[in-house]
Amino acid sequence: MNFDKIIDRRNTDSLKYDFAVKRGKPEGILPLWVADMDFRAPDCVLEALTEKSRHGIFGYSESGEEYFDALKGWFQESHGWEVRPEWLVKTPGVVFAISTAVRALTREGDGVIIQQPVYYPFTESVVKNDRKLVVSELVYSEGRYAIDFEDFERKIKENNVKLFILCSPHNPVGRVWTAEELTRLGDICLRHGVLVVSDEIHADFVYPGHRHIVFSSLKPEFEKLSIICTAPTKTFNLAGLQVSNIFIPDERLRLQFRREIGKTGYSQLGIMGIVACKAAYTCGRNWLEALKSYLNENLGYVHGFLKERLPQVRLIEPEGTYLVWLDFKDLGLDDDALERLIVHKAGLWLDGGLMFGPAGTGFQRINIACPRSVLEKALTQLEKAVNS
Template sequence: MKFDFDTVVERRGTNCLKYDFARERGKREGILPLWVADMDFQTAPAILEKLERVVKHGIFGYSEGKEDYFWAISKWYKERFDWNLKVNWLVKTPGVVFGIAAAIRAFTKEGEGVLIQQPVYYPFSEVIRDNDRVLVNSPLKLENGHYEIDFEDFEKQIKENDVKLFLLCSPHNPVGRVWKEQELRKLGDICVKYDIIVVSDEIHSDFTYPGHQHRIFASLSPAYADITVTCTAPSKTFNLAGLQISNIFISNTDLRKRFKEEIEAQGYSQVNLMGLAACQAAYENGGEWLDRLKEYLYGNLAFVKAFLQEYLPEITLIEPEGTYLIWLDFRSLNLPEEELEDLIVNKANLWLDSGAIFGTVGRGFERINIACPRKTLEKALVQLEQALH
């Protein structure tokens, strides 16, 4: 392959959260981590080359993106998602979760409801509660191995719980759904009806599997765009989380003004230089690398499916439509939560994300990150098989 995804890059000793902080987080040293959502691959060569040039320049003062930064992003989203952006919609933040927290403070008051669909990315719950808002849950329905939205309950929760804001996870983390256009339109119509602001986390939008197409929620209707804060970033796509750069798009002038005022109130202004450089290089020259990466990840997914079928039939894969995170169902083992944790952590020596942290409906599940060399993934699955049998 033109790009190398098979080589295992040693990450220990680099202050890597994924590998170097097991003891600080209550795990044993040497545990094999497939938890947090970053990849074990070096980023695209074009990004490394750009960062090397920035480092060689040797001055790291206050920096900002110019028009070519926006046009790199705009071209990417037009070509890959048919979304037409305007430069004044853009607000840069150091991360999507930072942006979500800012939106919650900007658009809701303490005691007001914020709606989520569990099992869902656990920082959603954290930023709601940490900002003294009321968490309102309309859980997804698992039917025949496939998660669906309960639209009747979704509307019911809005009406009964003073909901002002909805956190949409699209594609959905951790269950891997890539929402169909008709599903997004049903959600959008309900939110327009009740004047609900939508904060749409679309950070995984570049990762879809064959047969599935991500649709930008705000692109589907001017009415949806008018109530939506769209959160994007190159961090998942190009493994840049540590560079802390996200691009938030808000077409509604009043919402954008309130959002920017909240960020300013936190004392935050420019994002960091390396993040700006990496983001622009990614969207200008990272497309081919991403396309090959997605092929490799699809091969990893096929490997997991075959391994489970042959060696671990007790564990059920919830077929993902997108993201590089897979959602495994361990409920047939009939293990209490603490025993399942003991099996995975102490017997299999694996550090995964327990499904319980995504909401009570996630109990009995585990989230696994498959964005790693195949030999790492195979090692993890063998350890799990040996521990279970």
């Protein structure tokens, strides 16, 4: 659990490190963009994968009772959520599941509502499937984001909205929605017959003083309209193994979702995803607790650095996730100029705010799931660029 150790990820076919030039960035840029971590997965996961590799046969595979028991135990202990085996549908990723739900549960031209600034594949899942993108922007005030419930309900009524894609905890603004906020959203959706796809992939990263609540757990009525998207991939840095667990309590919705997956030709998960997920949820908790403590310290470092040395940049205090949303608007730069500052002067590859929607203008997202020395280097480079 040495999270200070720097592991060289270059020349490993890493999207984060090896494809800067192909994506229009300078060679040697320091990447803190895409949401994977620069930490090794838990030893118990690596050992399980190694053991399976030694077996030497990687044929078609399926998960058994032990796999579901690992999921059940994790969600019960972590979030007080009781899941049932019949609810489970496995997919290679959460974005895959969201796009599947959009196709399965809406028709072309139907409205799908999202809350920008938000994880950009939400927009792509709507637009690329020929649905009508409806945006209810979050309200930014005094360094914090809130939901405009009146706007949310009005947009639903005015745009024939059939589906809501919820980001909980929210990426990139870092909100961990309260029970009251989630209930109010759910009640609006109930009133207007709107289904809810809840992306809860960051559920295990919540900072002290906050608690993640599974959307469908709030009311029995919410189970009837919910698709809950989970995965061990963010929690344990397993994204490349492509495994996610989607829980759909309502049988009719589950059947429609499965039917749409069938149209893609996709069937079972890969064996390594199954092995890693089961091991992570069975024996990865101590590793995760140590990681969360380290991330909290990283967050504290960012907070102190900006306050003392870079007050022109405002930290939007996250309640969850290891992705930090930074407000650069006090620099008075348009988004193109800000991108040039970040990339060419600071030598950093972050995620520009505009990719999360127009409400992201003037912001950048930075991934703090890296060794402290890397974070220190990044912020020092940013300080020099801003002061120049």
